Amino acid sequence: MTGVGGGLLERGRVTQALYLILVLFLCVLGLAFPGEVRADSPATAASAPATGAARVPVTPADILLLAAQDQRFADRLRRQLARPDPAQDLLASLAALDASVEEKLRAFGADALAELPIARLESLDRHWKFDARRFAQWQADAQRKLMPFDDAAAQVARRRQVWEATRASAVLDQLPPAMLERVDVVLAALDQVRQDLAAPLARQVELSRRADALAAQIETGSAEVEDAIALIDRRLLAVDAPPLWALPARAAAAPEGEEFSRGMEIEAQFARDYVAAAPVNRRALLVLQPLLLMLMLLARHRSRDWPADASDDRAALHRPIAAWLLLSMMSVLVLEPEAPLLAHQVALLIALVPLLRLLPTRRQPVLDHWPLVAVGLYVLNFAALVPSATGIGYRFVHLGLTLLALGLTLWLLWRSHRPVHDPSAARAVRVARAAAWCAAALLGTALVMNVVGNVSLADMLLGGVIESGYFGLLLYATVGVARALLRALLDETFLQPLPLLQRHSRQLFGMLSRALVAGAAVGGLAYAMTAFRVMRPAQGALTAMLGYHFEVGEISVSLGDLLVFALSVLIAWWVARAVRQVLGEQLSARPSLPRGVANSVASLSYYAVLLLGFLLALSAAGFKVSQLALVFGALGVGIGFGLQNIVNNFVSGLVLMFERPLRPGDVVEVAGAAGRVQAIGMRATIIRTFDGAEVVVPNGTLLSSSLTNWTLVDHSRRIEIEVGVVYGTEPAQVLALLQAVALATPGVAAQPAPSALMKGYGDSSLDFVLRAWTTDFDNWTSIRSAMLVNVNTALGEAGIQIPFNQYDLNLRSVSGEALAVLRPEPPGALPDVEPLAPSR
Incomplete structure (x- = not known):
């Protein structure tokens, strides 16, 4: 009884803890949906004298108290105004931004923009967007620093x-002179503060005027660049130069390097502004790169003991410096999307050498010479951006590069017909061949467009094919290196201090590898769309589609809001599953906790995270509390009419998880179903019967009906066997024999000790009962069967018979044939029973 009582006490403390968790959860729910403050609430009433009733005079009883408060308020404001004015620093930063904007507007007007190539326009557009983000940050900083002055002026x-x-009222009321003097002192202090605030407020007005003018300039410059890019996009299908057969004998050439110097001027100005701004992601990149180097060296050291099936990953780590350099350059593209376009191009050029050194040697026969061709064409295409001549010379350079790229592509396609025996390699070859045929078709189109005079389309197609092919190769090598680094970091021996991650290291590695491949695919698609100049119109169409609003009563949502809501709910569901699994495993590994606590805490945490994620998803989608009141009001009506059972089962599920009358793994009997509890949900509980069927029992039924739980406290079970022996047997001998058999049977508990009792006198036997306990509930039927066999064997060895039912049969008459069968007589003997008379 002591052990059972201690267990019940422990369960009581755990139940109290779970109830406390529920109360905290309900508090979080209340914070997520705070009630709206009514106009007649205490909070509103307390603030009324300071807002709506500003002209109400102070009562004589409160003059001294409120005068002291306002005097301290005025003194505090004067001390704050004595500090340096933050408007000066804001004005300096605004002037620097204004100078950059003015320089771009003066150097690149509408006429100059029409002469720039698309690459420089894209870089200039990125620069304008960077200025817009800097201005937005300046506005947030200005609002944070200048808002106290506005509030102070309003309060004064x-x-x-x-x-x-x-x-004014004091004159009529004839207040004492001391109180009138006190009022005049406070008024003088407030007047002085108001005069001191005049100069900072005037500077703020001037600052606001300049900020508005700068915002208009940024919008104008950005719009002009976007119009120039849109004009070039619209002219892609138009002939913009004479065909090659109609070229003039001599064409006017632009000044040597003029276009290149103008482009470098754009990039240099952007680089100066970007470095001066020092964005957070740039500082994060400077911290990440040394960390990546240390991780690569550690992974190289740990990869020496990898099995043979990880040869590709080990090869990716064989050159850690090259792998680090490749990841560093790719992280520039990921972490610094706002950087100048030239910085991204330089990063891609730097990645050339590590790319060629990190391609896996085992797959080299599959890749053939594709990497060398892709890298060589990318270098030549980059060099073509700095031609020694413009006009016809630039056109012939691109024509030759197009012919070279098309010839190399067709040559590699011809070489790829060699048989490949590896199935995975054969699939890779088929994908590469399909991509190569698409590239050949685009290069052929670019060649024709250059000949007929559509130079802009030919340039775009050539650059898109070359840049997309090179970037795809970069992604292939980067995914290989990142996958190898993940394998090293998720190695089971490396994760020994983290047993949870160690147990799931393979699943985690597979999940992260798939995420890497998916991210690389999305990044490659986005880069290709940008290279082929379809990203901007696609973004515009997608923005217009997601921005479409529709209203239902007072609720106004857009397709973008619905998409954000769906993604947020998906993320919340994934996080909730992870939390439930982690808590379930961690708590189940603690033997000090009562059985079932891990499941209750994990399930409650799962639904709490789901509910919190749902609320955050609604907030992210733009729903307001007033709009959600309609939804929950309609839900309340639905509950009142048709969802009572669902709510009943939901609340019953909470009660089951807190009181824990049954837990997963328990053997129960309820509502005509007997079996083992598989899972306890918020609406229903799944019971697996001993026949293999799964019965779904609503939680409300479990609470309202009689529930038999065989394993609530422990796994003990009493086994009872009834035995009958023939009359004349010594009862004491039978009792001793039965008790000895029970003690000798494996699985029978010694405490409580088995007991054998004489039950009574039967019709043809002396009846005994054998009772024994076992702590192995799962095998109690096998133990009972063994006891039956052992009892039968022991009774036979002792010569004690188990009787069968005996009956006395009295026959009044019997036929001769039956008599002959029952008792055959010698010939000539007379029967003892008179035979039946023949029937008439």
């Missing part, structure tokens, strides 16, 4: 009105 005006009204 409001308090001064109150004291003026008090001074």
Whole structure:
């Protein structure tokens, strides 16, 4: 009884802890949906004298108290105004941004933009967007620093009105002179503060005027660049140069390097502004790169003991410096999307050498010479951006590069017909061949467009094919290196201090590998769309589609809001599953906790995270509390009419998880179903019967009906066997024999000790009962069967018979044939029983 009582006490403490968790959860729910403050609430009433009733005079009883408060308020404001004005620093940063904007507007007007190539326009557009983000940050900083001055001016005006009204009424009320003097002192202090605030507020007005002018300039410059890019996009299908057969004998050439120097001027100005701004992601990149180097060296050291099936990953780590350099350059593209376009191009060029050194040697026969061709064409295409001549010379350079790229592509396609025996390699070859045929078709189109005079389309197709092919190769090598680094970091021996991650290292590695491949695919698609100049119109169409709003009553949502809501709910569901699994495993590994606590805590945490994620998803989608009131009001009506059972089962599920009358793994009997509890949900509980069927029992039924739980406290079970022996047997001998058999049977508990009792006198036997306990509930039927066999064997060895039912049969008459069968007589003997008379 002591052990059972201690267990019940422990369960009681755990139940109290779970109830506390529920109360905290409900508090979080209340914080997520705070009630709206009514106009007649105490909070509103307390703030009314300071807002709506500003002209109400102060009562004589409160003059001294409120005068002291306002005097301290005025003194505090004067001390703050004595500090340096933050408007000066804001003005300096705004002037620097204004100078950059003015320089771009002066150097690149509408006429100059029409002469720039698309690459420089894209870089200039990125620069304008960077300025817009800097200006937005400046506005947030200005609002944070200058908002106290606006609030102080409003409070001074409001308090001064109150004291003026008090001074006017004091003359009528004939207040004592001391109180009138006190009112005049407070009014003088507030007037002085108002005069001191005049100069900072004037500077703020001037600062706001300049900020508005700068915002208009940024919008104008950005719009002009976007119009120039849109004009070039619209001219892609138009002939913009004479065909090659109609070229003039001599064409006017632009000044040597003029276009290149103008482009470098754009990039240099952007680089200066970007470095001066020092964005957070750039600082994060400077911290990440040394960390990546240390991780690569550690992974190289740990990869020496990898099995043979990880040869590709080990090869990716064989050159850690090259792998680090490749990851560093790719992280520039990921972490610094706002950087100048030239910085991204330089990063891609730097990645050339590590790319060629990190391609896996085992797959080299599959890749053939594709990497060398892709890298060589990318270098030549980059060099073509700095031609020694413009006009016809630039056109012939691109024509030759197009012919070279098309010839190399067709040559590699011809070489790829060699048989490949590896199935995975054969699939890779088929994908590469399909991509190569698409590239050949695009290069052929570019060649024709260059000949007929559509130079802009030919340039775009050539650059898109070359840049997309090179970037795809970069992604292939980067995924290989990142996958090898993940394998090293998720190695089971490396994760020994983290047993949870160690147990799931393979699943985690597979999940992260798939995420890497998916991210690389999305990044490659986005880069290709940008290279082929379809990203901008696609973004515009997608923005217009996701921005479409539709209203239902007072609720106004857009397709983008619905998409954000769906993604947020998906993320919340994934996080909730992870939390439930982690808590379930961690708590189940603690033997000090009672059985079932891990499941209750994990399930409650799962639904709590789901509910919190749902609320955050609604907030992210733009729903407001007033709009959600309609939804929950409609839900309340639905509950009142048709969802009572669902709510009943939901609340019953909470009660089951807190009181824990049954837990997963328990053997129960309820509602005509007997079996083992598989899972306890918020609506229903799944019971697996001993026949293999799964019965779904609503939680409300479990609480309202009689529930038999065989394993609530422990796994003990009493086994009872009834035995009958023939009359004349010594009862003491039978009792001793039965008890000895029970003690000798494996699985029978010694405490409580088995007991054998004489039950009574039967019709043809002396009846005994054998009772024994076992702590192995799962095998109690096998133990009972063994006891039956052992009892039968022991009774036979002792010569004790188990009787069968005996009956006395009295026959009044019997036929001769039956008599002959029952008792055959010698010939000539007379029967003892008179035979039946023949029937008439």
